[in-house]
Amino acid sequence: MTTPDKPGLRERKKQRTRTAISDAAIALFLERGFTQVSVAEIAEAAEVSKRTLFAYFPTKEDLVVHRMADHEQEAARVVRARPAHTTPLAALRDHFLDGLRRRDPITGINDHPAVITLTELIYGTPALVDRMQRFKAGGERALAEALRETTDAPDLTARLAAVQVIAVQWALSADNFQRLAAGEAADERYPGAVRDAEHAFDLLANGLAALT
Structure with missing residues (x-):
């Protein structure tokens, strides 16, 4: 039987995912420019789906401003x-x-x-x-x-x-x-x-x- 994650562990996992997405986005933006990078490319670099990315960052701009x-x-x-x-x-x-x-x-x-x-x-x-x-x-x-x-x-x-x-x-x-x-x-x-x-x-x- 699997033991449910404790709330603290779940939050840490979410924060790690959020950080990984943002880090991948900013690295691409700095390399190629904000407008030249697509959300799909960011999701791929962060190894998440576009749906997951938008769950953490509703807009592309939020990837930086957050x-x-x-x-x-x-x-x-x-x-x-x-x-x-x-x-x-x-x-x-x-x-x-x-x-x-x-x-x-x-x-x-x-x-x-x-x-x-x-x-x-x-x-x-x-x-x-x-x-x-x-x-x-x-x-x-x-x-x-x-x-x-x-x-x-x-x-x-x-x-x-x-x-x-x-x-x-x-x-x-x-x-x-x-x-x-x-x-x-x-x-x-x-x-x-x-x-x-x-x-x-x-x-x-x-x-x-x-x-x-």
């Missing part, structure tokens, strides 16, 4: 988890600066060749740029909801604040990545990235005083 999926609602999580008497903006500022210190790829200041190459793929592929815009919009909605839940800000204020915060974070990340893609090392860029982030959040603080 690597950043945890970041979509990151700002909202930071706002909800902030210490007592800490403003949302202060918590988000500290979190971004911490990401710079950790060389978190989402801040654009990680110069590992694989990170640079993957980011160049995203910026250079219109379908992925479009998917990232939807990713960004999801982050704005999540942050607006977190602001409404944890502050006295009206709905419009929360939505406008979320749009501005997320836009600033993306702009900072894009600036950092462009410098690294041009050859600047992450350690060289770090002091300037910190200055830029502090300046950007100071500007937000002056315009978003209602959240304090």
Whole structure:
């Protein structure tokens, strides 16, 4: 009699399959370009059926963007988890600066060749740029909801604040990545990235005083 898999084992198997599919897809994309690779070729390389592939990744773009999926609602999580008497903006500022210190790829200041190459793929592929815009919009909605839940800000204020915060974070990340893609090392860029982030959040603080 076969003993059923424990839930933890099943989840680990699913994660291994998900990782294998994504790794195979990204390797092909980096080798030949996003549009030149078919879903059938990815499934074959990952040794799964197309049906299995789509069960894990509903769209071709998700094969790449899922690597950043945890970041979509990151700002909202930071706002909800902030210490007592800490403003949302202060918590988000500290979190971004911490990401710079950790060389978190989402801040654009990680110069590992694989990170640079993957980011160049995203910026250079219109379908992925479009998917990232939807990713960004999801982050704005999540942050607006977190602001409404944890502050006295009206709905419009929360939505406008979320749009501005997320836009600033993306702009900072894009600036950092462009410098690294041009050859600047992450350690060289770090002091300037910190200055830029502090300046950007100071500007937000002056315009978003209602959240304090």
